[in-house]
Amino acid sequence: MSVSATASHRQAAGSPEGSQPDEAAAGSSSQASSRECGLGTEGSFRLPRKSNANAQPLSDAGPDGSKGQLPPIPPQQQQVPQPPRTKRAPRGRVRSAHQLHKPDEAGSSSQVSSTVSSSECGPGTAGSSRSSSSASSSSSSSSRHPGLASGRWVSTEATLGQLLVLFERREVFINRHTFPMASSRLQTDILRKLRLQSLLQQQQKQQAGVYEDDGQPEEATPAADQQLQHGNAEEVQLLRQLLEAYQQQGVRLLEKHSKDDQWCWILCNIIWLLGAARDALGSITPRQVQLLSGSTQQLAARPGAITCLSQVQRALQGMADGRVEVPTWRLVVLLQQAEYITRERPSGSAQQQLQHISYSMAAVRQLWLTARKADADVGGEVVGHWRDEQLLQLLELLADQAADRLLLTVPAVAAACVVKCLLACAQLGVLPRGLLDRLAEQQQRLLPVMDEQQVGNAAHALAMLGTTQQGPQLLEALWLKAVQLQQQPQTLQQQQRQRHLLKVLWATALLDERLHGRQVQEFVKNAFAAGPLWDTLEGYDLGVMYQVHLWLRDQKLGDGQGLAGSLKEQQLEQCRQRWKQQLQRLQQLQPAVSGSRGSWTQRQVAAAVRRLPSTVVEPGTVLEEEIVEDDACLTDIVCTSACGRQLVIEVDGPQHYRYRDQAPTGSTMYRNRALKARGYVLVVIRVSDWDKCSQELREQQLTDWIQQALQ
Numbered sequence: 001m002s003v004s005a006t007a008s009h010r011q012a013a014g015s016p017e018g019s020q021p022d023e024a025a026a027g028s029s030s031q032a033s034s035r036e037c038g039l040g041t042e043g044s045f046r047l048p049r050k051s052n053a054n055a056q057p058l059s060d061a062g063p064d065g066s067k068g069q070l071p072p073i074p075p076q077q078q079q080v081p082q083p084p085r086t087k088r089a090p091r092g093r094v095r096s097a098h099q100l101h102k103p104d105e106a107g108s109s110s111q112v113s114s115t116v117s118s119s120e121c122g123p124g125t126a127g128s129s130r131s132s133s134s135a136s137s138s139s140s141s142s143s144r145h146p147g148l149a150s151g152r153w154v155s156t157e158a159t160l161g162q163l164l165v166l167f168e169r170r171e172v173f174i175n176r177h178t179f180p181m182a183s184s185r186l187q188t189d190i191l192r193k194l195r196l197q198s199l200l201q202q203q204q205k206q207q208a209g210v211y212e213d214d215g216q217p218e219e220a221t222p223a224a225d226q227q228l229q230h231g232n233a234e235e236v237q238l239l240r241q242l243l244e245a246y247q248q249q250g251v252r253l254l255e256k257h258s259k260d261d262q263w264c265w266i267l268c269n270i271i272w273l274l275g276a277a278r279d280a281l282g283s284i285t286p287r288q289v290q291l292l293s294g295s296t297q298q299l300a301a302r303p304g305a306i307t308c309l310s311q312v313q314r315a316l317q318g319m320a321d322g323r324v325e326v327p328t329w330r331l332v333v334l335l336q337q338a339e340y341i342t343r344e345r346p347s348g349s350a351q352q353q354l355q356h357i358s359y360s361m362a363a364v365r366q367l368w369l370t371a372r373k374a375d376a377d378v379g380g381e382v383v384g385h386w387r388d389e390q391l392l393q394l395l396e397l398l399a400d401q402a403a404d405r406l407l408l409t410v411p412a413v414a415a416a417c418v419v420k421c422l423l424a425c426a427q428l429g430v431l432p433r434g435l436l437d438r439l440a441e442q443q444q445r446l447l448p449v450m451d452e453q454q455v456g457n458a459a460h461a462l463a464m465l466g467t468t469q470q471g472p473q474l475l476e477a478l479w480l481k482a483v484q485l486q487q488q489p490q491t492l493q494q495q496q497r498q499r500h501l502l503k504v505l506w507a508t509a510l511l512d513e514r515l516h517g518r519q520v521q522e523f524v525k526n527a528f529a530a531g532p533l534w535d536t537l538e539g540y541d542l543g544v545m546y547q548v549h550l551w552l553r554d555q556k557l558g559d560g561q562g563l564a565g566s567l568k569e570q571q572l573e574q575c576r577q578r579w580k581q582q583l584q585r586l587q588q589l590q591p592a593v594s595g596s597r598g599s600w601t602q603r604q605v606a607a608a609v610r611r612l613p614s615t616v617v618e619p620g621t622v623l624e625e626e627i628v629e630d631d632a633c634l635t636d637i638v639c640t641s642a643c644g645r646q647l648v649i650e651v652d653g654p655q656h657y658r659y660r661d662q663a664p665t666g667s668t669m670y671r672n673r674a675l676k677a678r679g680y681v682l683v684v685i686r687v688s689d690w691d692k693c694s695q696e697l698r699e700q701q702l703t704d705w706i707q708q709a710l711q
Helices: 023-034 132-144 146-150 160-169 178-207 222-229 233-256 263-281 286-301 309-321 328-344 350-375 383-387 389-404 411-427 433-441 443-449 452-465 471-487 492-510 514-529 539-554 569-589 596-610 666-677 687-692 698-710
Strands: 099-103 109-115 623-627 634-640 646-652 681-686
Touching: 160 233, 178 233, 178 263, 233 263, 233 286, 263 286, 263 309, 286 309, 286 328, 309 328, 309 350, 328 350, 328 389, 350 389, 350 411, 383 389, 389 411, 389 433, 411 433, 411 443, 411 452, 433 443, 433 471, 443 471, 452 471, 452 492, 452 666, 471 492, 471 514, 492 514, 492 539, 492 666, 514 539, 539 569, 539 666, 569 623, 569 634, 596 634, 596 646, 596 687, 596 698, 646 666, 646 687, 646 698, 666 681, 681 687, 681 698
Parallel strands: 646 681
Antiparallel strands: 099 109, 623 634, 634 646
C-alpha cells in the first residue's frame, strides 16, 4: 500500500481541523453544550439563606490573608436550610444552589455562588407562572449577573481553592443538579487555559518538524508535560486535587442515581470532564482512567438512557480528548441513538442540533486518528475494524441530517459545522452527497463568512474524497475566496493563518485541476516566497508545497518548472527535505499504518512475487517500502520485470477507496499519477481481489496481472 500523500494531507492540529483553534465554532459549541447540562429550570439556583443587607462577595483571600481556603464553618451554618413548605416553586421549575459562607470582620457573611440559566442545564421545562417574590429575586440576580438576561451561563470568579472546599467540605451541595454545573465550570473555564497551552506546545513541535503520519504532532512526553506545567505548578496540583474530589462525587452520584433519569447526564459529564482533563494535563490518576473507561462501557451498555444529542456529544468528545480506545461497536451504539434522536425526537433549535451533530462527528474522526496511532503498536489490528459498514452508514446518515439543518442556521455557525462534517466523512472515506449538494447550493451564503482555516479544511476534505460531481464547482469557489483572503489587508494573526490556504493548492494538485496551474504558481510567489510568512511555515506546509511542485512539473503546467520560478532554490530544497523526512518516518511505521488486512496481504504478495519465475520478474530485484525518485512517494513493492521495465505493485486496502461507490481517494489518484509520470508500470492489487484467489492459483493470477499491466 502506498502512502504517497498520506502524510501530506493530514492536518497539523490538536483539534479536529487544524493547529489553530476555531474560536468562533468553539464558542458556539461551548454555549450549545452548556445549555444541556442536566437541568431544565429557569432563573438562578440558590439555596434559601438569611437576608443580610451588608453581605459582600467573597474575596480570594481570607481574614488571615491566605488564598483558596476558607475558615471552619460555624455550627449554625453547617446544616442546609430547608425551604418553607408554604412557598413552593411553580410546577416544572426546580430551585437549588451552592454557596460558600464565611463571616467577615464586621460579622456579616459573604458568599461565592454559581448561577446557571435554565436554557443551558439540560432536560426540563420552565414554569409558565412566577410569583412576584420570585420575579423580584430573578430581577436582582440579573442585575448582579448581567449574563442571566441573555440566557448565558454566568459564574462568579471562584478560585480553585474555593471550588475544592465546595467539593470536599460541602458534599451535600453537590447533587444531581449542581454536578453538571460544576462539570461545565471545570471544563470550560479552568481547563481552557491548560488546553491553550497544550496547543501552543503542539505548534512548537510542528515548527520543529515532529509529525505523525497524519500531520499531527506526537503525544507530549513526560518532559514536555513538565515544560507545559512549568510556571503554574501550584495551579496544576490544586486542579488535580479538585479532580480527585470530583471523581469521588461522581462515583457517589452514580451509585445514588443508578436508576434515575439523571444517571445518563452524570455519566456523560464524567466522561466529558475526565477526557478534557487527560487532554489538558497530559495524564490523570489510574482510578480516574478506570472511571473514564468504565463510564464509556456503562453508557454503551444502556444506550436507551440517552435522551438528547448533547449527551452523545459530551460522551464522544470526552472519549476523543481522553484518548479512550473505543471498539467500533460501541461507537455504532452511540451513533445509532444519536441518529434516532435526530430523526424521531429532535429537541432544541436546528442550529443546536447541527452543532451537536458536527462536534460528534469531529470526535469520531479524532477517535479514528487515535486508533490509527495505536495500530502501529499492535501490528495493524485496529484500523481494519473501522471499515465497519454500519459505522460508515451512520456517518452518512448524520451528514444528511446536518445538511437538512444548514439553511436554518446562521451562516457563521453553518460554515463551521459543515467543514467539521466534511472532514470527518472524508477521513473515513464516506462520500456525503447530500451535504456536498447543499454546500454547493448555499456557497454564496456560507463561503463569505469562512476564514482561512475553514477554507483550507474544506479544500482538504474535497481532496481526500477524490473526484466528486460537486468538486470542481466547490474548488473554484474556494479558490476565489482564498485569493480574496490573501489580497485583503490583514492583522498579523490573520497573516499567520494564511498557511491554511496551502490546502487549497494541495487539493488542486490531488484533484488534478490543471486549469489552475498558473494561478498556483502566482499564489505561492505572492503569498509566501516574497513575504515575511515563509519563516512561519511548518514542516507539514513545506511538504504540501513540494507535492504541489511535483504535480506542476509532472503535468508541465504553467512554465513547466513547477515552483522553481516561484521559490528560491534554497526554499525549494527545504520543502523537499521536509517532505522526505515525512516519507522516511512513514517508511519506519509501515506496514502497520495500512491496517491489518492490507499489511498482512502486502507481505503475502511480496512473498509471491519473489517466487515468480525469472521469465516474469528478475530474481533479486524485489524491494519493499521504497521511496521512488524525486522523493515523490512511498511504494509497497518495487521490482524489475523480465523485459527490464520497472514495476511498482501496490496492495490497496479498503482505505484507498470510498465507501459505497469504491472510487479511489484523492491521495490514491495522486500516487498513481506520480508513479506513471516517472515511467513505472503500475500494478494495483485490491485486498478483496487477492482474498478471492485460492492459495494454489495466486501466483498464476499475479503473473496475469503483471503481464496485463505490461501490455
